[in-house]
Amino acid sequence: MKAIYDLPAPAKLNLFLHITGRRDDGYHLLQSVFMLIDWCDTLHVELRRDGQLSREDLTTELPADDLILRAARALQPFAAPGQGAHIGVAKHVPAQAGMGGGSSDAATCLLALNRLWGLNLPLSRLAHIGLKLGADVPFFLGGRNAWVEGIGEQITPVTLPSARFAVVKPPEGLDTRLIFSASDLQRATPVAIISGFAADSESSEATNLGNQVFDFGHNDLQPVAQRLCPAVTEAIEWLGTQGLKARMTGSGSSVFAMLPQSPQEAELLEAPEGWQVRQCSNLEVHPLLGWAT
Structure with missing residues (x-):
């Protein structure tokens, strides 16, 4: 496998968001329901054999070191020597919107490179990596609408009516x-x-x-x-x-x-x-x- 194209990274809406407390380390405890919606970014990943990671912005210009590249770097130590990737990003979900666009991009990147590099890491391992990138990343990796608690790491799938x-x-x-x-x-x-x-x-x-x-x-x-x-x-x-x-x-x-x-x-x-x-x-x-x- 040398490339995977047209990979969706859907946004989410918080149906509600309650702050129930604060930990001693400063992290806030929350309760929310995260709901996936059909407003998506699109990623394209191509294999590089020089060990390099690169990103191409196909629509909106992104920060030089965004969550996508950070996700790729976090996963690369599990790959064989010399495996890298070129990632094209068609950004549509707005930034600083509360819709989880960057976290969703990171999750899709992890899922794509896990397959492109033939790593076959289980979802639990990817979620552990994702949580270090951002509290919302494990939700997008889990792939289901969810009741979310803690700092975002406690995820319970829920069924929602279509709307x-x-x-x-x-x-x-x-x-x-x-x-x-x-x-x-x-x-x-x-x-x-x-x-x-x-x-x-x-x-x-x-x-x-x-x-x-x-x-x-x-x-x-x-x-x-x-x-x-x-x-x-x-x-x-x-x-x-x-x-x-x-x-x-x-x-x-x-x-x-x-x-x-x-x-x-x-x-x-x-x-x-x-x-x-x-x-x-x-x-x-x-x-x-x-x-x-």
């Missing part, structure tokens, strides 16, 4: 570190349980379940984000004028709202200049599920 969402990214981004270091961040939300989230999708009508699931909880990071970035509030209010109840995903600045089932009712107004707006569907599983045992 469509309006996802809005204003021009401004947000630095996650600024939000988590804010003195006014809520850090003591009571611990929830999966059954309270209504994970058993067979017990309710689909529409009622969807309303229950997608209205659950709140995002503790949102008030701080709205203070730091007024565009988050503007995006929420813009969706609100169209009868949609919106909240922020992750650490923002993107916000999302569940769309009506009727295609006519789901039509959105023209967005302000510079905003990225997409209608996305959630994914049942990651397109690369099963690439590592």
Whole structure:
């Protein structure tokens, strides 16, 4: 195998995000449900036999040393001498959006190089490597929508009803570190349980379940984000004028709202200049599920 092309790296939405505490080492304890959506980056990997790692930006210019190259370097010690890779990246998921784009790219890179280099490392080993790159990487490696706890390493797959969402990214981004270091961040939300989230999708009508699931909880990071970035509030209010109840995903600045089932009712107004707006569907599983045992 010399190359693998058209590898998807899907984004995620946080249906809710509660901060339940803080460890002595400063890491925040969270609870969330991560949901995969069909807004994706695309990676192409080609084998190099000179031991070098290189990256080509096919759309948006990325930082010189991003999570993709860091993931490749973290995996390379397991490869045979002389094995390297050239990685092409078609970046579509916006950065500083709370959608996990960089972490998803890193996960897809690990899965691809594990196959390209013939390593056959198990998923548990890749997840251990991925967690050192970022707390969200193991989720994308796991490949299923999930109830996430701890600092992001405790992952329990959940089944979600199919739905469509309006996802809005204003021009401004947000630095996650600024939000988590804010003195006014809520850090003591009571611990929830999966059954309270209504994970058993067979017990309710689909529409009622969807309303229950997608209205659950709140995002503790949102008030701080709205203070730091007024565009988050503007995006929420813009969706609100169209009868949609919106909240922020992750650490923002993107916000999302569940769309009506009727295609006519789901039509959105023209967005302000510079905003990225997409209608996305959630994914049942990651397109690369099963690439590592």
